[in-house]
Amino acid sequence: MSETRSGVVRLYRIAARLLVGTRLRAGDTYEMAGVFGALWSERRGRMAARSRLVSREIAGLWRMRVRLRREAHRRARGDDWNRRDRMGETWRDFEVGLRVLLRSPVASLAAIVTLGLGIGGTTAVFTVADGVLFNPMSFPDADELVVVFEQAEDGGYDLFSHDDFRDVQSESRTLEAMGLFRMLSVAVTGLGEPERIRGEFVTASYFDVLQGRTAIGRTIRPGEDVEGGDRTVVLSHGYWVRRFAADPEILSQVVNFNNVPHTIVGVMEPGFRSYWDDTDAWISLQTRGPLDRLNSDFFGIGRLAEGADVATADGELDQIMARLAEAHPDVNAGRSAIPIDLGDWVVGPQRRTLVLALLGAVGMVLLIATANVANLQLGRASQRTREMAIRSALGGGRRRLLWQLLVENLTLAALGGAFGVGFAWLALRLLLSAGFSPFSRFDITLSGEALGFATLLTLGTGTLAGIVPAMRGSTTTPAGQLREDGRSGSEGRSASRFRSTLIVAQMAMAVTLLIGAGLLLRTTAALRGVDVGFDTANLLTGETRLTAETYTDEENRRVYLEQVVERLRAIPGTRGATLVHGMPFSGDGTFIPIRAEGSELSWEEAPVAFVPMVATGYFDFMDIPIVSGRAFERTDGPGAEMVAVVSRTAADRFYPGTDPVGRMLETPEGSARIVGLVADTRGTLTSEIQPTVYVHYLQSPPTLFSVLLRTEGVPGSYQRSLHEAFWSVDSNQPLWEVMSLEARMSGYSTNQRFLSALLGGFAALALLLAAVGMYGVMAHGVGRRRHELGIRLALGAGRARVLKMVLRQGLSMTVLGAGLGLLAAAGLARILASVVYGVGVFDPVSFTVAPLVLVGVALLATYIPARRATRVNPVDALRG
Amino acid sequence: MADPHPLSVPVYQILLSLATGDAHGYALIRDIRERTAGEVDLTASTLYGALQRMLEEAWIVETGEDATSGGPRRRVYAITDAGRNVAADEARRLHRAARQAVEVRLLDADGLRPRMP
Numbered sequence: 001m002s003e004t005r006s007g008v009v010r011l012y013r014i015a016a017r018l019l020v021g022t023r024l025r026a027g028d029t030y031e032m033a034g035v036f037g038a039l040w041s042e043r044r045g046r047m048a049a050r051s052r053l054v055s056r057e058i059a060g061l062w063r064m065r066v067r068l069r070r071e072a073h074r075r076a077r078g079d080d081w082n083r084r085d086r087m088g089e090t091w092r093d094f095e096v097g098l099r100v101l102l103r104s105p106v107a108s109l110a111a112i113v114t115l116g117l118g119i120g121g122t123t124a125v126f127t128v129a130d131g132v133l134f135n136p137m138s139f140p141d142a143d144e145l146v147v148v149f150e151q152a153e154d155g156g157y158d159l160f161s162h163d164d165f166r167d168v169q170s171e172s173r174t175l176e177a178m179g180l181f182r183m184l185s186v187a188v189t190g191l192g193e194p195e196r197i198r199g200e201f202v203t204a205s206y207f208d209v210l211q212g213r214t215a216i217g218r219t220i221r222p223g224e225d226v227e228g229g230d231r232t233v234v235l236s237h238g239y240w241v242r243r244f245a246a247d248p249e250i251l252s253q254v255v256n257f258n259n260v261p262h263t264i265v266g267v268m269e270p271g272f273r274s275y276w277d278d279t280d281a282w283i284s285l286q287t288r289g290p291l292d293r294l295n296s297d298f299f300g301i302g303r304l305a306e307g308a309d310v311a312t313a314d315g316e317l318d319q320i321m322a323r324l325a326e327a328h329p330d331v332n333a334g335r336s337a338i339p340i341d342l343g344d345w346v347v348g349p350q351r352r353t354l355v356l357a358l359l360g361a362v363g364m365v366l367l368i369a370t371a372n373v374a375n376l377q378l379g380r381a382s383q384r385t386r387e388m389a390i391r392s393a394l395g396g397g398r399r400r401l402l403w404q405l406l407v408e409n410l411t412l413a414a415l416g417g418a419f420g421v422g423f424a425w426l427a428l429r430l431l432l433s434a435g436f437s438p439f440s441r442f443d444i445t446l447s448g449e450a451l452g453f454a455t456l457l458t459l460g461t462g463t464l465a466g467i468v469p470a471m472r473g474s475t476t477t478p479a480g481q482l483r484e485d486g487r488s489g490s491e492g493r494s495a496s497r498f499r500s501t502l503i504v505a506q507m508a509m510a511v512t513l514l515i516g517a518g519l520l521l522r523t524t525a526a527l528r529g530v531d532v533g534f535d536t537a538n539l540l541t542g543e544t545r546l547t548a549e550t551y552t553d554e555e556n557r558r559v560y561l562e563q564v565v566e567r568l569r570a571i572p573g574t575r576g577a578t579l580v581h582g583m584p585f586s587g588d589g590t591f592i593p594i595r596a597e598g599s600e601l602s603w604e605e606a607p608v609a610f611v612p613m614v615a616t617g618y619f620d621f622m623d624i625p626i627v628s629g630r631a632f633e634r635t636d637g638p639g640a641e642m643v644a645v646v647s648r649t650a651a652d653r654f655y656p657g658t659d660p661v662g663r664m665l666e667t668p669e670g671s672a673r674i675v676g677l678v679a680d681t682r683g684t685l686t687s688e689i690q691p692t693v694y695v696h697y698l699q700s701p702p703t704l705f706s707v708l709l710r711t712e713g714v715p716g717s718y719q720r721s722l723h724e725a726f727w728s729v730d731s732n733q734p735l736w737e738v739m740s741l742e743a744r745m746s747g748y749s750t751n752q753r754f755l756s757a758l759l760g761g762f763a764a765l766a767l768l769l770a771a772v773g774m775y776g777v778m779a780h781g782v783g784r785r786r787h788e789l790g791i792r793l794a795l796g797a798g799r800a801r802v803l804k805m806v807l808r809q810g811l812s813m814t815v816l817g818a819g820l821g822l823l824a825a826a827g828l829a830r831i832l833a834s835v836v837y838g839v840g841v842f843d844p845v846s847f848t849v850a851p852l853v854l855v856g857v858a859l860l861a862t863y864i865p866a867r868r869a870t871r872v873n874p875v876d877a878l879r880g
Numbered sequence: 881m882a883d884p885h886p887l888s889v890p891v892y893q894i895l896l897s898l899a900t901g902d903a904h905g906y907a908l909i910r911d912i913r914e915r916t917a918g919e920v921d922l923t924a925s926t927l928y929g930a931l932q933r934m935l936e937e938a939w940i941v942e943t944g945e946d947a948t949s950g951g952p953r954r955r956v957y958a959i960t961d962a963g964r965n966v967a968a969d970e971a972r973r974l975h976r977a978a979r980q981a982v983e984v985r986l987l988d989a990d991g992l993r994p995r996m997p
Contacts, residue, residue, distance in 0.1 A: 016925075028928060031955060035905045036924040053923065060925025067929065 009037040012057065019061045023068040045143055055452030096404065097411030108412065111373045114769060115416025118362075118369030119457050120423025121762070125362040127428060128355065141303075145209070146310060146339035148178065148300030148317070153334035160300040160337075162285075163293035167324055168300075168337065169205065174308035174316045175339075179206030180285060180298040181275060185545065187734045190256040196734035197239065197280035199257065201298075206282070207234075209303045210274055217251045217266030225285040232284045233262040237270040239280035257283055259548050275301060293331050302339060313339045353834050354755055360828065361516065361762040364509040366457075368766050371502040372773040373412070378499060417457070431758070499777050500813055503770075507817020508824060510763070510770040511854050515825035517763035518846030519836050520756030526838025527749045532584065533681035535623035538575075539708055539741035540715035540722060543586060544733060546703040557701040558638070560729060565615050567725040568709055571718070575710040578621040581702030582612030584683040585744040586737075588704060594693060596654040597664040597671070609650055610683070610690040613702045618694070619645070619678055621710065629661035629676035632696040642672035642699055648680045650691035665693060685748045686837050708741070715740040752835055767854065771861040778810055778865040789869050790877025799870040806869045810862030811855070818851040825850075887970045890930040893920050895939065895967035898959035902943055905931070905954065931957065939963030 013033040021029055036057060043049040101108040149157040150164065160180060169178045179202060186199035200206075207219040215237060224232045233255070235244070244250050254261045262283060274282065285291070285298075304313060317337040325332040551557050561579060568577030582589030590613075593606040618624075619631045627648065636643050644665055651660045660674045672695065680689050697705075707726065711718050719738055726735050746753075782789070789802060829841040839846075887895070897903060897911045909922045922930075934940045943958045959967075981987045 012924075024932070028932075031905060032924045032928045034954065035909065035927065038906045039909065039924065056923045057925050060923050060929065064925055064929040 005037055005041055008040055009033045012036045015058070016061060019065045020068055023065075023072060051452050051456065054456060058456075097408040100408050101412060101415075107376055110772065111376050111412055112416045112419055114369045114372050114772070115413060116419030116423055117765060117769070118366035119417055119420030120427060121362045121765070122366045122457060123420060123424035124427035124431060125355075125358045127424070128358070128431060141211075142342060144176075144304045145342040146175075146302050146304060146313065147342055147345045148175075148302050148337055148339045150296060150321075151336045151338050157338070158335075159296045160298045161293050161296045161331075162291035162298065164321070164324060164332070164335075164337075165203075165298065165300060168317060168320050171320050172302075172313075172316060174305055174313040175302040176305040177205055177208040178300060178302035179203045179209045180300055181206055182285075182298050183275070183279075184258075185734075185736060186257050186281070186283070187259070187545070187732075188255060188257060189259065189732050191243070194732045194734050196736045198278055199281050199283050200274060200279050201285050202274075202282050203285050206274075206301065209301050210272075211303075212272045212274070213269050214266040215269045216248060217264075219266055219268075220282065220284045227286075227291050229284065231260060231262045231286070232265045233257060234266040234268060234282045235264060236268055236278075236280050236282075237272070238278070240267045257281070260286070275299070293328060300337075301342070310339055310341055353831060354751055357516065357755060357828070357831055357835075358758060360831070361513055361759055364513055365762050365766050365769070368506045368509055368769045368773070371506050372769055372776070373416075375499055375502055375773060375776055496781070499780075503774055503777055503813050504817040504820065506770040506773050507814050507854060507858065508820035510766040511818045511821025511851055512824040512828055513759065513763040513766045514850035514853060515821070515846050516828050516832060517756065517759040518850050519829065519832055519839065519841065519843055520752060520759050522839045522843055522846060523752050523835065523837050524749065524756045527685050527752060530682065530685050530838075532685075532745075533624060533679055534584070536741050536745065538711045538713075538715055540711055540718050540738070541583065541586070541706055541708050541741050541744065542722060542726070542735045542738040543583075543588070543704075543706045544726075544735050545705075546733070548730075548732065551703065554638070554701055557703070558698055561615070561697055561701055561705070563729045564707065564726065567728055568707060568722070571709065571721050571725050573712045574718070575712060576617075576621050577707065577709045578618050579615040579697065579705055579707050580612055580618060581614075581697070581705040582610065582683075583706035583708065584681060585741060585748060586683075586706050588706070589683070592667050592669075592693075594654065595666050597666060599666070603668055607653060607691065609653075610692045612692065612694050613697045613700050613705070614694050615697050619676075621708070622681075624681055625679045627677040627679060628659060629674070631676055631678075632694075634698070636675075636696045637698045640699075642670060643675045643696060644672040645676040645678055645694040646674055647678055647689075647692035647694075649689050650693050651677050653691045685745065707735075752837070755835060767857055770854075771857050774810060774814070774858050774861040775864065778806065778862050779868070781809075782806065782865045782869045785869075786872055786877045789872045790874045793872060794874035794878065803866050803870050806866035807859065807862055810858060810866070814855055814858040818854055821854075822847065822851065886973065887966065888930065889920055890922055890926050891934060891939075892967065892970050893922075894927070894930055894934065895959060895963050895970075898940060898957060899964060899967060902956050902958040904956050908957075934963070937962075937966075939966055 010033075013029050016029040016032055039053055040050065043053060148160065148168075150160055152158050162180070165178070165180050168175075172178065181200045181202045183198070183200050185196050188195050188197055202220065203225040204220045204222040212219065214234065217234070219234050220232050224230050235250070240246055240250065250264055250267070253264050255264060256262070268282075302313070304310070317339060321332070321336045325335055546557065546560070551560065565577060565579050568574075568579075571577070590611045591608045592611045593603050594609045594611075595601050595603075595606040599606070614632065616632050616634050616636075619626055629645070632643070632645065646654070646660055646665070654660065654665060655663055659677070661677055663674050664671050665674060672693075678694070681692070682689060707722070709715070709718060709722055716739075722738060723735060727733070792802060793799070825847065826842070829836070833841050836843075893912045893916065894908055897908050897915070900911075903911065905924070905927055909924075909927055913921050931940070935942070938960060940957050940959055940963050943956050945955055978987070
């Protein structure tokens with residue numbers, strides 16, 4: 001039995017004994033806890049399922065308690081315990097708690113708001129974490145799914161080839177099913193306006209792996225996913241409704257996908273999701289290259305057989321691949337295969353960092369909130385020790401007193417929780433607001449699980465905040481307490497030390513969050529300041545891929561590309577247009593091994609350069625300075641000598657220290673003469689600058705390319721004219737991702753901006769709560785020490801001296817907390833390393849400013865009670 | 881008719897499971913979950929709440945303890961004749977209810993899918 005399991009089983013037994021134990025036979029709660037433990041273990045690795053189980057169990061235990069009490073009542077009185085009695089019983093407990101809270105409404109309200117902010121923030125972030133981290137895709141039994149890659153000798157991941165897949169599929173015992181897929185934008189034609197949809201080319205077995213069912217028709221059959229087989233397609237439910245108005249007669253209709261006729265054979269169920277988000281259609285496997293062993297073009301996905309895990313599957317796949325390497329040494333030598341847990345693969349390290357950082361941050365805010373409430377309750381409990389002593393002397397049992405204190409705290413926590421759920425709803429809407437959040441692709445709504453989590457959290461927080469004061473309150477011995485002079489509800493040294501500890505912890509957490517927020521704030525500033533090397537203003541961009549049969553001919557492609565540039569330049573209100581394969585911030589592009597003339601390097605050793613294919617006038621259009629030589633001319637056509645323009649970094653790589661203009665570059669396909677040298681540009685915000693070798697689009701006409709339009713006004717308002725000009729050349733050619741270049745760029749810093757906004761918010765919240773906590777404790781301390789301060793003042797201590805004394809006390813707690821916080825922040829910084837950019841993770845500015853801000857705020861929070869201490873009138877204080 | 885009140889879902893499902901043989905608590909939860917394809921998924925508290933009631937009504941009895949697999953001892957439950965009768969009555973009641981839905985043409989004759997209007 002694992003440690004967590006035995007822990008939760010024990011907790012369950014305690015809960016069961018508390019709620020229903022007295023009315024059950026001995027041993028019943030043991031049995032129940034045992035069954036609960038088994039159910040808990042079943043849900044291993046499924047956090048949402050576990051929290052749902054726990055909230056259902058709590059509800060079940062409560063119903064059981066109510067029923068057992070009703071029956072006991074009925075047996076005793078011989079009549080039915082009616083609804084009003086039952087409500088009354090529950091209500092009375094609650095009412096007592098409420099009355100106690102209303103006795104000091106301001107403090108109670110502060111506690112409720114404090115708790116609510118902590119609980120609400122935690123719930124909202126948990127909801128996101130649950131959706132992203134723990135349940136990234138809504139597949140049946142998603143934890144059995146693995147993505148499978150081939151691995152080259154150097155350990156790099158590679159896609160699967162068709163023939164390797166067929167062999168692995170038939171031989172593997174650890175994979176119950178395995179399929180291939182490849183995601184592509186697919187042009188749909190023959191249905192009116194051409195459009196681009198999201199398509200996945202898949203094998204028949206893909207649907208077995210994902211356990212997908214159709215609403216009508218069937219999925220793709222074996223035999224249709226091989227070369228020469230019937231071309232078939234299965235539509236998503238959403239696409240079927242949107243494009244075909246849910247026409248049930250759709251089956252066996254023929255539609256052109258990428259200009260190849262396909263027969264529609266089925267429509268998936270509405271809830272079906274595959275690897276890619278919002279896939280519109282699953283198309284029988286096909287590819288540009290042949291389906292053989294050489295052409296590695298596909299992602300593999302598999303479902304682990306019962307009893308198998310990722311490690312055993314890895315071992316077996318390596319054995320199978322080793323046999324294939326022996327049988328086909330020419331293509332497969334040194335190749336192996338690696339399965340990776342789908343969740344790990346999809347979530348990715350950066351998003352995981354995000355979620356972990358957020359969970360950590362929000363957890364700290366919750367802890368600070370809890371500490372505040374505990375402090376508040378502790379203060380209240382110390383004022384009530386006399387009341388408790390009297391109650392206890394009058395015969396109030398210890399159990400009964402403890403129960404009452406717990407009910408009070410739970411009432412507080414319940415109100416805080418209710419406020420928190422509202423806050424969570426609001427926070428979640430902000431977190432997921434479109435166009436900003438990196439989580440918007442995930443289907444996340446404030447779910448039942450999250451509410452269950454909030455409930456648990458509320459109960460947990462309530463108990464935690466209540467338990468210390470409750471223990472203090474109820475362990476009081478009446479005689480000792482009544483003998484003491486209860487002048488102002490004095491409290492012991494241990495309690496005061498405990499409260500100071502809480503403050504130190506709060507300060508530490510606030511500093512940690514402030515530093516985290518500082519790092520991200522500096523990162524976003526650095527990202528905003530990145531010089532990309534070209535003019536990004538007023539650019540409207542779009543992407544396309546030429547698929548039609550006619551464009552396989554290079555000359556046709558040249559004519560088409562030239563016409564497109566010409567038509568786009570003619571759009572009124574623009575300052576030019578251009579066309580490029582490998583546009584910055586498009587994520588597209590080609591990398592080719594390149595070497596200098598006369599280099600001894602083999603192609604495997606040659607450095608790889610980024611090779612954009614650009615239109616005439618590209619550098620002028622983008623405002624990329626030409627350092628020496630010339631730009632491309634229209635005369636650099638197919639018949640002329642192959643020419644290239646190199647970037648500064650490429651020049652330094654291939655011809656260090658000399659002027660490269662006039663020299664030659666070699667590629668596996670042939671060589672080109674360098675005619676120009678241009679300044680460096682960036683295609684992403686964070687990665688290193690790539691050596692770039694530009695070639696002319698007339699000499700290597702691309703099939704995948706982007707169009708760019710420099711507009712006079714707001715780029716977005718030119719969308720329609722861009723489409724019209726583009727379609728005026730070929731109305732069957734789709735154009736997608738039409739947006740401004742700046743919108744593309746901001747997509748590259750979304751994670752950082754999102755995290756910096758959230759951490760900033762949490763840090764502000766933490767600072768506020770910590771300041772409130774500090775103020776509360778200092779004010780309470782000054783109030784408690786009125787007597788002592790009065791004596792000091794009466795004996796001649798100056799007011800300045802008293803002020804300094806109180807301030808010093810607050811300051812020492814703050815400095816200690818800040819020191820601990822710096823240590824914690826060093827750990828946090830390591831977690832944030834993958835998103836921090838442009839500043840070191842131990843950025844001295846963040847690590848200095850944050851503690852200073854905290855000390856300033858803490859001094860302010862201490863100053864008000866300290867001032868009050870100097871105004872103590874010695875006479876009043878001593879008269880008490 | 882033994883009892884005019886319909887049985888609760890957990891009670892009915894536990895009786896059905898016990899009709900196939902004696903079982904301990906966790907086995908009941910698993911059996912019910914499998915048989916109903918996950919539609920009825922009891923928790924420990926709902927299970928023992930129901931078992932306690934059924935013991936009082938004498939629809940089931942404890943037959944002993946199962947100490948297999950070295951784990952903690954677990955009580956084993958068996959259905960009584962009264963339990964069988966109650967479950968059968970409930971099944972007949974549900975059957976009648978389903979037939980009425982077919983009669984008013986809410987369901988197809990096979991009782992599975994809604995009728996197309």
